[in-house]
Amino acid sequence: MAGILSGLKGLGLEELEKRELYEEEEKTKEIPIRKAEPKRVIVEEKDLIYDKSFSCPVCDHKFTSKVMKTGKTRLVSADLDCRPVYEGIESSKYDVAQCPGCGYAAMVPYFRPLLKTQIELVQENICDHIKMEISEGEIYSYEDMITRYRVALACAIVKHAKDSEKAYICLHFAWLLRGYVQKLEEEGHLTAEKEKRLKGQETECLQKALEGLINARQKESLPICGMDQISLDYMIAAVAYETEKDNIAAKMVSEILVSSIANSRMKDKARDLKQLILERHKK
Ligand SMILES: [Zn+2]
Structure with missing residues (x-):
């Protein structure tokens, strides 16, 4: 290349005088690109949850409970009543926290300080009587969570929770039962007896949720259950x-x-x- 580079010779850079300013891209032999097989990543439930720290408002015990990692989950669809369906996880399994120290259970957003009178009521009516092992496996099972939801409902009753909180428990409990039926169906383990029992319980939860939501709409101020x-x-x-x-x-x-x-x-x-x-x- 003559012209703008001429004169380099005088600088001892003779070789460079002949060089092209812009490099031409090296012509590569065309190699057929093998399309990578789309990798099917198996989403495991245990990877979509983490241990969240809680402090029990009843007995002050510090513990962890598993909750869903919201940023890592992929929403597949939503049911008519807005139940979210995520890939690899039933979110309602991770919506209730229970204290292993005293047995107090509440929905995660409602796991917060209580009035002194409410603490006494929970202690007298729940903690002094409850006998249960709070299982802490790698993931939570549907059966364990059904029990946990029941304890949360019992706690809501004795602490005189607002109707909205009770409705929130019932709604998520219905979602859990629906998810359980779907899971059993997928695995081929859904018997007619189980289906009847679980669907009956789901309907009951939905009826109770409806009652609570209507009451809350009349008596409480917005937002109600975060809505x-x-x-x-x-x-x-x-x-x-x-x-x-x-x-x-x-x-x-x-x-x-x-x-x-x-x-x-x-x-x-x-x-x-x-x-x-x-x-x-x-x-
Ligand atoms: Zn406790």
């Missing part, structure tokens, strides 16, 4: 539909459809639910 007005109305409509209380479902759906604060996503969900109600009535 704003429209989300709560939708949840009531969905759970009412699931428990065949279509008059309640239809009423809440029409409130969402005429609401000036509901966004288009919520209106779409309400419209879908309205369609389901109409279809059921055609039959």
